[in-house]
Amino acid sequence: MDMPSAQQAIACNKDAWDQSASLHKTTDTWHAMLKRVGNAGFSCLDPTITGVLQDIGVAGKDVVQLGCNNGRESLSLFALNARSVVGVDQSAAFLQQARELAEVSPHAPEFIESDIHHLPQRLHERFDIALVTIGVLGWMPDVALFMRHAASTLKPGGTLVMYETHPFLEVFDPRAQNPLLPASSYFQREPFVLQESIVYEGRGALAGPTSYWYVHTLGDLVNAAIGADLQISHLQEYAHSNREELYDQYEHQPAQLPLCFTLTATKRPA
Template identity: 30%
Template sequence: MTDYRELNRANWDDRAAAHAASPGYAVDRFAADPAYLSEVVRFDLPLLGDIAGLRGVHLQCHIGTDTVSLARLGATMTGLDFSDKSLEQARRIAALAGADVTFVRSDVYDAVSAVGEGYDLVYTGVGALCWLPDIRRWAATVAALLKPGGRLFIREGHPVLWSLDYDRRDGLVALEHPYFETVEGQVWDEAGTYVETDVEFAHNKTVEWNHGLGEIVTAVLEAGLTVTGLAEHTSVPWEALENGQMTDIGHGEFQLADRPDRLPHSYTLQAVKAPV
Protein backbone atom coordinates (compact mmCIF):
# COMPACT_ATOMS: atom_id res chain seq x y z
CA MET A 1 0.00 0.00 0.00
CA THR A 2 1.27 3.48 -0.85
CA ASP A 3 2.45 5.37 2.22
CA TYR A 4 0.06 8.17 3.20
CA ARG A 5 2.93 10.65 3.19
CA GLU A 6 3.75 9.87 -0.44
CA LEU A 7 0.15 10.41 -1.53
CA ASN A 8 -0.25 13.61 0.47
CA ARG A 9 3.14 15.01 -0.56
CA ALA A 10 2.35 14.45 -4.25
CA ASN A 11 -0.96 16.27 -3.76
CA TRP A 12 0.68 19.29 -2.12
CA ASP A 13 3.58 19.36 -4.57
CA ASP A 14 1.05 19.44 -7.39
CA ARG A 15 -0.84 22.42 -5.93
CA ALA A 16 1.93 24.64 -4.55
CA ALA A 17 2.45 26.81 -7.64
CA ALA A 18 -1.30 27.24 -8.19
CA HIS A 19 -1.77 28.30 -4.58
CA ALA A 20 1.05 30.84 -4.83
CA ALA A 21 -0.51 32.25 -8.02
CA SER A 22 -4.02 32.50 -6.56
CA PRO A 23 -5.53 35.76 -5.25
CA GLY A 24 -6.27 34.06 -1.95
CA TYR A 25 -2.62 33.96 -0.92
CA ALA A 26 -2.02 37.58 -2.08
CA VAL A 27 1.67 37.07 -2.86
CA ASP A 28 1.73 40.38 -4.73
CA ARG A 29 0.67 42.16 -1.53
CA PHE A 30 3.67 40.75 0.32
CA ALA A 31 5.96 42.07 -2.40
CA ALA A 32 4.32 45.50 -2.59
CA ASP A 33 3.68 46.29 1.07
CA PRO A 34 6.37 45.58 3.71
CA ALA A 35 3.72 45.80 6.45
CA TYR A 36 1.28 43.36 4.86
CA LEU A 37 0.29 40.29 6.92
CA SER A 38 -1.67 37.24 5.82
CA GLU A 39 -5.35 37.30 6.73
CA VAL A 40 -4.82 34.20 8.87
CA VAL A 41 -2.17 35.88 11.01
CA ARG A 42 -4.20 39.09 11.22
CA PHE A 43 -7.07 37.02 12.64
CA ASP A 44 -4.64 35.47 15.14
CA LEU A 45 -3.16 38.76 16.35
CA PRO A 46 -5.53 39.51 19.28
CA LEU A 47 -4.71 36.14 20.87
CA LEU A 48 -1.17 35.83 19.53
CA GLY A 49 0.00 39.11 21.01
CA ASP A 50 3.54 40.47 20.82
CA ILE A 51 6.01 37.94 19.42
CA ALA A 52 8.86 40.35 18.69
CA GLY A 53 12.23 38.82 19.55
CA LEU A 54 10.90 35.27 19.84
CA ARG A 55 12.50 32.29 18.11
CA GLY A 56 9.70 30.41 16.40
CA VAL A 57 9.05 27.39 14.21
CA HIS A 58 6.00 27.11 11.97
CA LEU A 59 5.03 23.48 11.45
CA GLN A 60 3.41 22.50 8.13
CA CYS A 61 4.07 25.97 6.75
CA HIS A 62 3.08 25.21 3.11
CA ILE A 63 4.07 28.20 0.91
CA GLY A 64 5.11 30.27 3.89
CA THR A 65 2.84 33.32 3.78
CA ASP A 66 1.94 32.93 7.46
CA THR A 67 5.60 32.26 8.30
CA VAL A 68 6.64 35.47 6.56
CA SER A 69 3.87 37.31 8.42
CA LEU A 70 5.15 36.06 11.77
CA ALA A 71 8.65 37.20 10.81
CA ARG A 72 7.23 40.63 9.99
CA LEU A 73 5.89 40.76 13.54
CA GLY A 74 9.47 40.50 14.78
CA ALA A 75 9.97 36.78 15.39
CA THR A 76 12.96 34.85 14.06
CA MET A 77 11.11 32.20 12.09
CA THR A 78 11.84 28.76 10.69
CA GLY A 79 9.21 27.17 8.45
CA LEU A 80 8.97 23.39 8.16
CA ASP A 81 7.07 21.40 5.52
CA PHE A 82 7.38 18.03 3.78
CA SER A 83 6.64 19.38 0.28
CA ASP A 84 9.65 20.45 -1.80
CA LYS A 85 7.45 22.38 -4.22
CA SER A 86 5.75 24.24 -1.38
CA LEU A 87 9.10 25.23 0.05
CA GLU A 88 10.30 26.44 -3.35
CA GLN A 89 7.37 28.84 -3.36
CA ALA A 90 7.93 29.75 0.29
CA ARG A 91 11.54 30.75 -0.36
CA ARG A 92 10.50 32.77 -3.40
CA ILE A 93 7.77 34.58 -1.46
CA ALA A 94 10.11 35.33 1.44
CA ALA A 95 12.62 36.80 -0.99
CA LEU A 96 9.93 38.95 -2.62
CA ALA A 97 8.81 40.10 0.82
CA GLY A 98 12.35 40.82 1.99
CA ALA A 99 11.84 38.49 4.96
CA ASP A 100 14.69 36.56 6.56
CA VAL A 101 13.05 33.16 7.08
CA THR A 102 14.67 29.72 7.09
CA PHE A 103 12.70 26.92 5.42
CA VAL A 104 13.43 23.24 6.09
CA ARG A 105 12.00 20.15 4.43
CA SER A 106 10.88 17.54 6.95
CA ASP A 107 7.95 15.45 8.06
CA VAL A 108 6.37 16.93 11.20
CA TYR A 109 7.24 13.93 13.32
CA ASP A 110 10.93 14.38 12.41
CA ALA A 111 10.93 18.09 13.21
CA VAL A 112 13.25 17.91 16.22
CA SER A 113 16.04 16.22 14.26
CA ALA A 114 15.45 18.62 11.34
CA VAL A 115 15.37 21.98 13.14
CA GLY A 116 16.56 21.36 16.70
CA GLU A 117 15.02 22.36 20.02
CA GLY A 118 14.76 25.40 22.28
CA TYR A 119 12.02 27.40 20.52
CA ASP A 120 10.02 30.15 22.21
CA LEU A 121 7.06 29.57 19.89
CA VAL A 122 5.62 26.65 17.96
CA TYR A 123 2.97 27.91 15.54
CA THR A 124 0.61 25.74 13.50
CA GLY A 125 -1.98 27.15 11.11
CA VAL A 126 -5.34 26.07 9.76
CA GLY A 127 -5.64 22.79 7.87
CA ALA A 128 -2.59 21.08 9.33
CA LEU A 129 -3.57 18.45 11.89
CA CYS A 130 -5.82 16.53 9.50
CA TRP A 131 -2.72 15.25 7.66
CA LEU A 132 -1.35 13.54 10.77
CA PRO A 133 -2.41 10.05 11.93
CA ASP A 134 -1.32 10.33 15.57
CA ILE A 135 -2.15 13.44 17.60
CA ARG A 136 -0.21 12.28 20.66
CA ARG A 137 2.97 11.94 18.63
CA TRP A 138 2.38 15.46 17.27
CA ALA A 139 1.98 16.90 20.77
CA ALA A 140 5.13 15.14 21.97
CA THR A 141 6.99 16.66 19.01
CA VAL A 142 5.73 20.13 19.91
CA ALA A 143 6.81 19.71 23.52
CA ALA A 144 10.28 18.57 22.44
CA LEU A 145 10.67 21.61 20.17
CA LEU A 146 9.78 24.11 22.90
CA LYS A 147 12.19 25.43 25.47
CA PRO A 148 10.98 25.66 29.10
CA GLY A 149 8.48 28.51 29.19
CA GLY A 150 7.93 28.22 25.41
CA ARG A 151 4.49 28.45 23.89
CA LEU A 152 2.29 26.54 21.45
CA PHE A 153 -0.18 28.52 19.33
CA ILE A 154 -2.53 26.77 16.95
CA ARG A 155 -5.67 27.85 15.16
CA GLU A 156 -7.29 24.97 13.34
CA GLY A 157 -10.53 23.93 11.69
CA HIS A 158 -12.84 22.52 14.35
CA PRO A 159 -13.18 18.72 14.41
CA VAL A 160 -16.97 19.11 14.26
CA LEU A 161 -16.54 21.01 10.99
CA TRP A 162 -14.22 18.32 9.61
CA SER A 163 -16.84 15.65 10.37
CA LEU A 164 -19.65 17.27 8.35
CA ASP A 165 -21.02 16.21 4.99
CA TYR A 166 -19.42 18.94 2.87
CA ASP A 167 -21.51 18.60 -0.28
CA ARG A 168 -25.13 18.39 0.89
CA ARG A 169 -27.66 19.99 -1.43
CA ASP A 170 -30.57 20.09 1.03
CA GLY A 171 -29.10 22.81 3.26
CA LEU A 172 -28.89 20.52 6.28
CA VAL A 173 -25.82 20.36 8.50
CA ALA A 174 -25.18 16.65 8.98
CA LEU A 175 -22.41 14.69 10.66
CA GLU A 176 -21.07 12.17 8.16
CA HIS A 177 -17.36 11.54 8.84
CA PRO A 178 -15.44 10.44 11.95
CA TYR A 179 -15.06 13.02 14.70
CA PHE A 180 -12.51 10.97 16.63
CA GLU A 181 -9.08 9.81 15.50
CA THR A 182 -9.24 6.50 13.68
CA VAL A 183 -6.50 3.98 12.89
CA GLU A 184 -7.22 4.12 9.18
CA GLY A 185 -7.47 7.56 7.63
CA GLN A 186 -10.21 8.83 5.34
CA VAL A 187 -9.19 8.43 1.69
CA TRP A 188 -10.29 11.24 -0.63
CA ASP A 189 -9.99 11.60 -4.38
CA GLU A 190 -10.78 15.22 -5.27
CA ALA A 191 -9.61 17.05 -8.36
CA GLY A 192 -9.85 20.61 -7.10
CA THR A 193 -8.34 22.68 -4.33
CA TYR A 194 -9.41 25.38 -1.89
CA VAL A 195 -8.25 28.41 -3.92
CA GLU A 196 -9.45 29.92 -7.18
CA THR A 197 -7.52 28.34 -10.05
CA ASP A 198 -8.01 26.93 -13.53
CA VAL A 199 -5.13 24.48 -13.11
CA GLU A 200 -5.93 20.80 -13.56
CA PHE A 201 -4.05 18.57 -11.14
CA ALA A 202 -2.64 15.10 -11.67
CA HIS A 203 -2.38 13.96 -8.04
CA ASN A 204 -5.77 14.07 -6.36
CA LYS A 205 -5.80 11.27 -3.78
CA THR A 206 -5.14 12.10 -0.11
CA VAL A 207 -5.38 10.40 3.28
CA GLU A 208 -6.63 12.47 6.22
CA TRP A 209 -7.52 12.04 9.89
CA ASN A 210 -9.80 13.93 12.22
CA HIS A 211 -8.90 14.44 15.89
CA GLY A 212 -11.52 15.28 18.50
CA LEU A 213 -11.01 18.41 20.54
CA GLY A 214 -10.73 16.34 23.71
CA GLU A 215 -8.10 14.14 22.08
CA ILE A 216 -6.07 17.19 21.07
CA VAL A 217 -6.23 18.83 24.49
CA THR A 218 -5.45 15.55 26.25
CA ALA A 219 -2.46 14.93 23.97
CA VAL A 220 -1.10 18.40 24.76
CA LEU A 221 -1.54 17.81 28.50
CA GLU A 222 0.05 14.35 28.34
CA ALA A 223 3.03 15.90 26.55
CA GLY A 224 3.66 18.01 29.64
CA LEU A 225 2.23 21.33 28.46
CA THR A 226 -0.20 23.52 30.37
CA VAL A 227 -3.21 24.75 28.42
CA THR A 228 -3.51 28.52 28.76
CA GLY A 229 -6.31 29.21 26.31
CA LEU A 230 -8.99 27.50 24.23
CA ALA A 231 -11.29 29.66 22.12
CA GLU A 232 -13.87 28.44 19.60
CA HIS A 233 -14.80 30.63 16.63
CA THR A 234 -17.81 31.04 14.35
CA SER A 235 -15.71 31.43 11.20
CA VAL A 236 -12.99 29.61 9.31
CA PRO A 237 -10.58 30.91 6.64
CA TRP A 238 -11.86 28.91 3.67
CA GLU A 239 -15.23 28.01 2.17
CA ALA A 240 -15.51 24.71 3.99
CA LEU A 241 -19.04 23.74 2.90
CA GLU A 242 -20.30 23.75 -0.68
CA ASN A 243 -23.54 24.62 -2.46
CA GLY A 244 -23.98 28.06 -0.94
CA GLN A 245 -23.95 26.88 2.65
CA MET A 246 -21.31 29.43 3.68
CA THR A 247 -21.09 33.22 3.54
CA ASP A 248 -17.95 35.26 2.93
CA ILE A 249 -17.86 37.64 5.92
CA GLY A 250 -14.70 39.43 4.81
CA HIS A 251 -11.03 39.35 5.77
CA GLY A 252 -10.70 35.84 4.39
CA GLU A 253 -13.24 34.34 6.80
CA PHE A 254 -16.34 32.26 6.03
CA GLN A 255 -19.20 31.09 8.21
CA LEU A 256 -22.36 29.03 7.95
CA ALA A 257 -24.97 31.09 6.08
CA ASP A 258 -27.90 29.82 8.14
CA ARG A 259 -27.63 30.31 11.92
CA PRO A 260 -23.83 30.16 12.18
CA ASP A 261 -23.97 29.97 15.98
CA ARG A 262 -24.97 26.31 15.57
CA LEU A 263 -21.51 25.32 14.41
CA PRO A 264 -18.01 25.66 15.92
CA HIS A 265 -16.04 26.53 12.79
CA SER A 266 -12.51 26.75 14.17
CA TYR A 267 -10.64 26.99 17.46
CA THR A 268 -7.48 28.51 18.89
CA LEU A 269 -5.50 26.45 21.38
CA GLN A 270 -2.60 27.85 23.40
CA ALA A 271 -0.31 26.02 25.82
CA VAL A 272 3.04 26.55 27.51
CA LYS A 273 5.88 24.29 28.54
CA ALA A 274 6.64 24.54 32.25
CA PRO A 275 9.68 26.69 33.07
CA VAL A 276 12.63 25.01 34.74
Protein backbone atom coordinates in the same frame (compact mmCIF):
# COMPACT_ATOMS: atom_id res chain seq x y z
CA MET B 1 -10.43 -0.84 1.37
CA ASP B 2 -7.25 -1.50 3.33
CA MET B 3 -6.10 1.58 5.21
CA PRO B 4 -2.46 2.62 4.85
CA SER B 5 0.03 2.59 7.68
CA ALA B 6 0.83 5.98 9.17
CA GLN B 7 4.11 6.04 7.25
CA GLN B 8 2.38 5.25 3.96
CA ALA B 9 -0.27 7.92 4.55
CA ILE B 10 2.38 10.56 5.31
CA ALA B 11 4.25 9.68 2.10
CA CYS B 12 1.03 9.83 0.03
CA ASN B 13 0.12 13.18 1.55
CA LYS B 14 3.54 14.61 0.75
CA ASP B 15 3.18 13.48 -2.86
CA ALA B 16 -0.32 14.96 -3.10
CA TRP B 17 0.86 18.33 -1.80
CA ASP B 18 3.84 18.39 -4.15
CA GLN B 19 1.65 17.57 -7.14
CA SER B 20 -0.93 20.21 -6.19
CA ALA B 21 1.56 23.04 -5.67
CA SER B 22 1.55 24.32 -9.24
CA LEU B 23 -2.23 24.88 -9.11
CA HIS B 24 -1.78 27.45 -6.33
CA LYS B 25 0.50 29.64 -8.47
CA THR B 26 -2.27 30.25 -11.01
CA THR B 27 -4.56 31.97 -8.49
CA ASP B 28 -5.31 35.64 -8.03
CA THR B 29 -4.27 35.20 -4.39
CA TRP B 30 -0.73 34.21 -5.38
CA HIS B 31 -0.27 37.15 -7.75
CA ALA B 32 -1.68 39.60 -5.21
CA MET B 33 0.64 38.19 -2.54
CA LEU B 34 3.70 38.64 -4.75
CA LYS B 35 2.82 42.31 -5.02
CA ARG B 36 2.21 42.77 -1.28
CA VAL B 37 4.96 40.71 0.30
CA GLY B 38 7.63 43.28 -0.43
CA ASN B 39 6.06 45.52 2.21
CA ALA B 40 7.90 45.20 5.55
CA GLY B 41 4.55 45.13 7.35
CA PHE B 42 3.02 42.41 5.16
CA SER B 43 0.65 40.09 6.99
CA CYS B 44 -1.97 37.60 5.82
CA LEU B 45 -2.87 36.58 9.38
CA ASP B 46 -6.51 37.23 10.22
CA PRO B 47 -7.58 39.25 13.31
CA THR B 48 -8.22 36.12 15.40
CA ILE B 49 -4.73 34.63 15.26
CA THR B 50 -3.13 38.08 15.18
CA GLY B 51 -4.84 38.89 18.47
CA VAL B 52 -3.74 35.63 20.10
CA LEU B 53 -0.15 36.18 19.01
CA GLN B 54 -0.20 39.78 20.22
CA ASP B 55 -1.48 38.64 23.61
CA ILE B 56 1.41 36.17 23.91
CA GLY B 57 3.94 38.60 22.51
CA VAL B 58 6.01 37.74 19.45
CA ALA B 59 8.36 40.73 19.48
CA GLY B 60 12.00 39.72 19.93
CA LYS B 61 11.17 36.00 19.97
CA ASP B 62 12.26 33.01 17.89
CA VAL B 63 9.29 31.37 16.15
CA VAL B 64 8.85 28.12 14.22
CA GLN B 65 5.84 27.42 12.03
CA LEU B 66 5.13 23.72 11.64
CA GLY B 67 3.40 23.06 8.33
CA CYS B 68 4.24 26.43 6.79
CA ASN B 69 3.02 25.64 3.24
CA ASN B 70 4.14 28.51 0.96
CA GLY B 71 5.56 30.56 3.82
CA ARG B 72 3.06 33.41 3.70
CA GLU B 73 2.21 33.11 7.41
CA SER B 74 5.85 32.66 8.40
CA LEU B 75 6.64 35.93 6.61
CA SER B 76 3.68 37.57 8.35
CA LEU B 77 5.26 36.95 11.75
CA PHE B 78 7.83 39.68 11.06
CA ALA B 79 4.99 42.23 11.11
CA LEU B 80 4.67 41.26 14.79
CA ASN B 81 8.42 41.88 15.20
CA ALA B 82 9.59 38.29 15.56
CA ARG B 83 13.36 38.11 15.98
CA SER B 84 13.71 35.03 13.78
CA VAL B 85 11.32 32.73 11.93
CA VAL B 86 11.76 29.18 10.69
CA GLY B 87 9.11 27.54 8.50
CA VAL B 88 8.97 23.74 8.30
CA ASP B 89 7.05 21.76 5.70
CA GLN B 90 7.45 18.37 4.04
CA SER B 91 6.49 19.63 0.57
CA ALA B 92 9.53 20.70 -1.42
CA ALA B 93 7.28 22.24 -4.07
CA PHE B 94 5.53 24.54 -1.61
CA LEU B 95 8.82 25.46 0.05
CA GLN B 96 10.06 26.58 -3.35
CA GLN B 97 7.11 28.97 -3.43
CA ALA B 98 7.99 30.09 0.11
CA ARG B 99 11.50 30.95 -1.02
CA GLU B 100 10.12 32.88 -4.00
CA LEU B 101 8.04 34.99 -1.64
CA ALA B 102 10.99 35.45 0.71
CA GLU B 103 13.13 36.74 -2.15
CA VAL B 104 10.62 39.55 -2.70
CA SER B 105 10.28 40.22 1.05
CA PRO B 106 12.69 42.42 3.06
CA HIS B 107 12.74 39.66 5.71
CA ALA B 108 14.82 36.49 5.84
CA PRO B 109 13.05 33.47 7.32
CA GLU B 110 14.65 30.05 7.08
CA PHE B 111 12.67 27.29 5.37
CA ILE B 112 13.37 23.64 6.14
CA GLU B 113 12.02 20.60 4.31
CA SER B 114 11.10 18.02 6.91
CA ASP B 115 8.30 15.72 7.93
CA ILE B 116 7.17 16.74 11.45
CA HIS B 117 8.03 13.21 12.59
CA HIS B 118 11.69 13.58 11.57
CA LEU B 119 12.62 17.11 12.61
CA PRO B 120 16.35 17.87 12.50
CA GLN B 121 18.05 17.90 15.89
CA ARG B 122 19.01 21.57 15.51
CA LEU B 123 15.34 22.52 15.95
CA HIS B 124 15.14 20.82 19.35
CA GLU B 125 14.27 23.24 22.20
CA ARG B 126 15.21 26.22 20.03
CA PHE B 127 12.02 28.30 19.90
CA ASP B 128 9.96 30.57 22.11
CA ILE B 129 6.82 29.98 20.03
CA ALA B 130 5.68 27.11 17.79
CA LEU B 131 2.81 28.03 15.47
CA VAL B 132 0.37 25.57 13.90
CA THR B 133 -2.34 26.97 11.66
CA ILE B 134 -5.27 25.91 9.52
CA GLY B 135 -5.15 22.53 7.83
CA VAL B 136 -2.18 20.86 9.52
CA LEU B 137 -3.76 18.47 12.03
CA GLY B 138 -5.92 16.65 9.48
CA TRP B 139 -2.86 15.33 7.67
CA MET B 140 -1.46 13.80 10.87
CA PRO B 141 -2.29 10.12 11.52
CA ASP B 142 -1.46 10.36 15.25
CA VAL B 143 -2.22 13.67 16.98
CA ALA B 144 -0.50 12.63 20.23
CA LEU B 145 2.73 11.89 18.36
CA PHE B 146 2.40 15.14 16.41
CA MET B 147 2.02 17.09 19.65
CA ARG B 148 5.13 15.52 21.17
CA HIS B 149 7.17 16.51 18.11
CA ALA B 150 5.73 20.03 18.16
CA ALA B 151 6.60 20.36 21.85
CA SER B 152 10.16 19.18 21.16
CA THR B 153 10.87 22.40 19.23
CA LEU B 154 10.06 24.61 22.23
CA LYS B 155 12.40 25.92 24.87
CA PRO B 156 11.21 25.20 28.42
CA GLY B 157 8.57 27.86 29.04
CA GLY B 158 7.94 28.24 25.30
CA THR B 159 4.40 28.38 23.91
CA LEU B 160 2.55 26.34 21.32
CA VAL B 161 -0.02 28.45 19.45
CA MET B 162 -2.65 26.71 17.35
CA TYR B 163 -5.38 28.11 15.09
CA GLU B 164 -7.31 25.32 13.43
CA THR B 165 -10.62 24.30 11.93
CA HIS B 166 -12.95 22.90 14.56
CA PRO B 167 -13.06 19.09 14.21
CA PHE B 168 -16.85 19.07 14.62
CA LEU B 169 -17.07 20.67 11.16
CA GLU B 170 -15.74 17.39 9.71
CA VAL B 171 -19.09 15.77 10.52
CA PHE B 172 -20.69 17.69 7.62
CA ASP B 173 -20.25 17.52 3.85
CA PRO B 174 -20.45 21.03 2.38
CA ARG B 175 -21.16 19.61 -1.09
CA ALA B 176 -24.09 17.42 0.04
CA GLN B 177 -27.69 18.13 -0.97
CA ASN B 178 -28.34 18.93 2.68
CA PRO B 179 -25.00 20.26 3.95
CA LEU B 180 -26.37 20.63 7.51
CA LEU B 181 -27.17 16.94 7.87
CA PRO B 182 -24.38 15.03 9.65
CA ALA B 183 -22.59 12.89 7.06
CA SER B 184 -19.96 11.14 9.16
CA SER B 185 -19.19 10.39 12.79
CA TYR B 186 -17.31 12.86 14.93
CA PHE B 187 -15.56 9.82 16.38
CA GLN B 188 -14.48 8.36 13.03
CA ARG B 189 -10.99 6.93 13.32
CA GLU B 190 -10.36 5.76 9.77
CA PRO B 191 -9.11 8.58 7.53
CA PHE B 192 -11.12 10.07 4.72
CA VAL B 193 -9.60 8.88 1.44
CA LEU B 194 -9.29 11.82 -0.96
CA GLN B 195 -8.60 11.44 -4.66
CA GLU B 196 -8.50 15.03 -5.78
CA SER B 197 -5.97 17.81 -5.98
CA ILE B 198 -5.55 19.95 -2.88
CA VAL B 199 -6.87 23.33 -3.98
CA TYR B 200 -8.60 26.22 -2.25
CA GLU B 201 -10.43 29.40 -3.23
CA GLY B 202 -13.73 27.63 -3.85
CA ARG B 203 -12.52 25.67 -6.88
CA GLY B 204 -14.35 22.57 -7.97
CA ALA B 205 -12.78 19.20 -7.27
CA LEU B 206 -10.00 18.20 -9.65
CA ALA B 207 -8.83 14.61 -9.92
CA GLY B 208 -5.51 14.12 -8.20
CA PRO B 209 -3.30 11.73 -6.25
CA THR B 210 -4.67 9.84 -3.25
CA SER B 211 -4.28 11.48 0.15
CA TYR B 212 -5.56 10.75 3.65
CA TRP B 213 -7.34 13.17 5.99
CA TYR B 214 -7.73 12.32 9.68
CA VAL B 215 -10.26 13.68 12.15
CA HIS B 216 -9.07 14.30 15.72
CA THR B 217 -11.64 15.34 18.30
CA LEU B 218 -11.07 18.38 20.49
CA GLY B 219 -10.68 15.95 23.40
CA ASP B 220 -7.96 14.10 21.47
CA LEU B 221 -6.13 17.36 20.98
CA VAL B 222 -6.35 18.44 24.62
CA ASN B 223 -5.16 15.03 25.83
CA ALA B 224 -2.34 15.10 23.27
CA ALA B 225 -1.15 18.44 24.64
CA ILE B 226 -1.27 17.13 28.22
CA GLY B 227 0.61 14.01 27.15
CA ALA B 228 3.32 16.16 25.56
CA ASP B 229 3.85 17.90 28.92
CA LEU B 230 2.21 21.10 27.73
CA GLN B 231 0.10 23.19 30.09
CA ILE B 232 -2.97 24.54 28.30
CA SER B 233 -3.53 28.22 29.03
CA HIS B 234 -6.19 29.10 26.45
CA LEU B 235 -8.82 27.27 24.39
CA GLN B 236 -11.36 29.38 22.53
CA GLU B 237 -13.97 28.27 19.97
CA TYR B 238 -15.36 30.59 17.28
CA ALA B 239 -18.37 30.83 14.98
CA HIS B 240 -16.46 32.06 11.92
CA SER B 241 -15.07 29.82 9.18
CA ASN B 242 -11.34 29.80 8.52
CA ARG B 243 -11.49 27.25 5.70
CA GLU B 244 -12.24 27.38 1.97
CA GLU B 245 -15.16 29.48 0.74
CA LEU B 246 -17.23 26.30 0.49
CA TYR B 247 -17.49 26.32 4.29
CA ASP B 248 -18.77 29.89 4.61
CA GLN B 249 -22.33 28.52 4.42
CA TYR B 250 -21.94 27.24 7.99
CA GLU B 251 -21.66 30.75 9.39
CA HIS B 252 -24.62 32.78 10.75
CA GLN B 253 -26.88 29.81 11.42
CA PRO B 254 -29.78 30.03 13.92
CA ALA B 255 -28.20 27.05 15.71
CA GLN B 256 -24.57 28.01 15.18
CA LEU B 257 -21.85 25.38 14.85
CA PRO B 258 -18.33 25.82 16.25
CA LEU B 259 -16.20 26.37 13.16
CA CYS B 260 -12.66 26.96 14.41
CA PHE B 261 -10.62 27.31 17.59
CA THR B 262 -7.43 28.72 19.05
CA LEU B 263 -5.32 26.98 21.66
CA THR B 264 -2.17 28.01 23.51
CA ALA B 265 -0.09 25.73 25.72
CA THR B 266 3.19 26.23 27.52
CA LYS B 267 6.04 23.73 27.78
CA ARG B 268 6.75 22.96 31.41
CA PRO B 269 10.28 23.77 32.62
CA ALA B 270 12.49 20.71 32.89
